[in-house]
Amino acid sequence: MTTKFDDMLPHLSRRKALIYLAVGAASTALPPMFSLGEAFGAADATPGMRKGQMVIGFSQEPTVFNPHLPHIEVDEGIHFSIFDPLFAINDKGEFTPSLAKEVPTVANGGISADGLQFHIRLRDGVKWHDGKPFTAEDVKFTLELLVDPNFRSWRKTGHELVRDINVISPTEISWRMDKPFAPYPAILASTFIVPQHILGPVKDRNSAPFNNAPIGTGPFKWQQRVPGDHIELVANTDYFTGGPGLARVVYKYIPDLNVMYTQFASGDIDVVGLQWISADHYDDANKLPGKVVDVSSSSTIENFAFNLGRPQFQELEVRQAIYYAIDKQTIIDSLYYGLPKPTETYMPPGSAWFNPNLPQHEYNPDKAKALLDKAGWKPGPDGIRQKNGVRLAFTNSTTAGNHLREQMQQFLQQSFQDIGIEMKIANLPPAVMWGEYWMMSKFDTVIVGMSFLTGADPDTSDYLRSTSIPAKGGAGQNTFQYQSKAVDDLLTKGSTLFVPEERKAVYNQIQEIVRRDMPFLPLFPFANVRGHKQGATNVIPNVNVRIDSWNVGTWYWA
C-alpha cells in the first residue's frame, strides 16, 4: 500500500469516478505521453553511469524472495538481482568470481585434488544493502541454514556433505566434504549468500520479514512489490563492481503471453523475459521497429519418454522402431514454426558438456517396420503388432491444454498407426500429470520438457542412475526406470573427478550410452524467442541458468 495510487483511492467517490472517466475519455486526444520506458530508453548511458530503467516482463509472478525457500524459476530472476553467490556461471559455462576473490579450483588450491577440502578467499569490503559488512560468517550461516531441519530448505543436495566449516578470518573460509562430490562447485554457483545479521536472530526463518523485503549484496536493492503487478528494484551504488548500469529495474508480471507480446510491441516492456514470445508471433516480432528478436536454445529438452517398467518397451528394437517412426523435422516445421533444432541428447546444445558426435536420427518408417518384423512383433487381427501375448499398444500423456503437444501427439499417433503400433492419448491437468502419475512411473509414455542438469554441472544421477527410481524407493527422478550398470559406474566416476577435461570424456560416454539405450527419445531443445528494445545491452541468454536476468547487473542502455 505504498503507491501514490493507493493513497488516492479512498477519496474516489462514485460521482468523482464518473467525472474522471469522462475526463479520461476526453484525454484521448493527447498523444501517448505516459511511456516512461521509452523516454529513458532514448537517454544516453554507459555502464557505471546508472541511467534509466528497464522493465522486464515475466509471465509468472515472482513471490519467493528468500533464495533458499522452495521457489520456481521466475523467482530466481529477483534472486540474481539482489543476491550474489560466491562465484557465478556465465553463458560460456565458465565460473566467474562474485563474493569470492577467485574461483576455487584444483589448480589454485581452492579445492584439494581429492575434492574433499574447500578453501575460499572472499572479496574484501563488500557491504550488505543495509550497510553492514559482508564476512565469512555469512557464508557459514548460509551453508548451515541450507541443512537446518527447521528450515524449509529448497535444496540440500551437496550441502549435506559439508562438514567442519571453519571461518579463518572475515575474508577466508574453509570446509571439508564428507565425500567427493564434483557437482558441488556448480551448486555453489547458484547458492546465494544470505545475511547472518538479519536472518540469524530470527526464530522462524520460514516466515521472517526478510523473505518479503530481502537484503542482499547484489547489484540491485529491494524497493517495493505491488502484489500481482510488479517488483521494483533500485541500483546498489555501493556494489563491488561499481554498480549496475541502470538506476532501476522493474519486473512486471504479465500472465498472458499474447498480452505480453502486445506490451512488448507497444513499448510498455523493454525486455520479454520468461516464457518469452510465443512462436506464432515470431514473424510479426521480427518486423517490429526498434526491437531486437532472436531465437535461442533452452536447457529444457522435449522428450518422448518411455516407462521401461512396461512389457511393451523391454526390447531395444521397439524403442528404436518408435524413434525411426518419428518425423522430427515435420513436427518442428509444421507445429513449432521451424524454430527448434533437433537433438540427440539430454545435454543442452549450449552447454560446455554437450556431445556433438552422436548418431543422427533418421525418419524411416520402413526401417521401423523391418526392425519390428525381425524382432518378432507381428501384426495381429486388428493390425496392431503383438508378440507373446503383448500388444504393441500404449498410452501417451502430457499436460492437458498444451495445444502444440496435443497436435504432436495426434501426428505421432498417426505415424505409429502406420507401422502397426497403437498409441492412445491420455492427457492430464498439470497438477495430476506431474504428481504421483509422473513421479511414481504410472504412465506408459509421456511427452515431457525436461532440464536434466542442476545448474551447469553435467551430473545427471538424479535422472539416469538406477538407484534414483522413485517407483522402486529411490531418491531422484529416474521415472523412466532406466537401469544401466555402465551408466551407474560412469556417473560415480564423473562425480569424483575435479578436473574439467577428465570429466568431459566421462560425460561424452554417458551421452553415447543413453543415445544407444533410448530410455527416452530426445526430440529438440525448446527454442525461446527472446526480444528486447534496441539499445538494451548485455541482454544475452545463458543456458546454464534458469532465468533471463542472470546478469542484470551488467545491463545498460546503449
Add this chain to the structure above:
Amino acid sequence: MLGFLLRRLSQSVILLFLVSLIGFAALTLAPGGPLSQYALTPGMSQQALDRLAEQMGLNRPLPVQYWDWLTHLLRGDWGRSYRDGQPVLTVIFSHVPATLLLMVTSTLLAVSIGAWVGVKSAVKRYSLFDDVATMASMIALSIPTFWFGLVAIYIFALKLQWFPAGNMYTVGDGSFTDVLHHLVLPVMVLTFVDVAVWSRYMRSATLETINQDFVKTARAKGLSPRRVLLRHVVGNALLPMIALAGMQLPMILGGALVAETVFTWPGMGRLFLDSLGYSDYPVVMGLLIFSAIMVLIGNLAADVITAMVDPRIRPA
C-alpha cells in the same frame, strides 16, 4: 426486523461453515497440490518433496488439516500464503483496491447506461432504438470478453495509440491522470458487456410494470406520460434491480477475471486464478470465505433495502 436479521445471521454462519467444508474438500482432494509445481525442477527428488510436505504439514490427514485451518480462522488467523508467506488477509486486501476501482467504475457506468437503455427500449418497444439496443446487447453478450479486450487493445493501443495496452499505471508514475488513462480501455470493455445485461433486465422489468393496472389508473387519472414513467413505472421496475445489485457486490469484489488477465490488472480475479494454479490453499480458502461473506452481505443488504423501499414486503 431484528428477529429477521438474527435468523439470517445464524443461517449465514451455517452456510459459511458448509462453504468452507466443501471448498476445502474440493481443493485438497483434487490431485496435485502445492508441491507439484516443483516436480519438474532440475534436481528435485521425491525425498525432498516428502520433506517439504512434512515441514508444511501437508502430509497430515485431511480432517486434521481442516480442523487446524478452521480453529485458526475462528481465532482470526487466516493463515499464510504458500507463495509469498504473507498473511492471507494482507494478500487479499492488497488486491482489493485495484479491483474496486475497476469494478465500481464499470458497474456504475453499466447500471446507469443500462437502466436508461432498458427503460427507453421498453417504452418504445420494437422501435428502431429498441431493435438496435437488442442487437447490440446480443452481440455484446455473445462476444467473449477475452477477444473483445484484445481487439480493443489492438485498435486503441497498438494502432491508434490512444491508450496503454494494459497495466493499471506506468511504473514510476502512478499519477491520477496516468491511472485514468489506463482505466479507460478495461472499463470500456467491461461496461459494454454489463450494459447489455442490465439493459435487458431493466427492459423486461419495465415492460412488466408498464402493463399493470396501477399504471393504467395513473394514465386514466390524466397524469402526463413522463410523470407516469418516472414516478410509477421506473420506481417499481427498479425494485427487482435491488436484488440484482445485491448479487453484484461479490462480483465487484471478486473482480473480472478475464478483463484483469487481458489488461494485466492486479486485482482479485487474477489473485484467485493464480492461487488456484499454484494450489495456494490458504489464499484460495481465504478468498472463498471472503466472497461467501460478500454474497451473504450483498443479499442481506438487498433484502433489507427492498423491505425498506417496498411497503408490500415486510419480514414477518
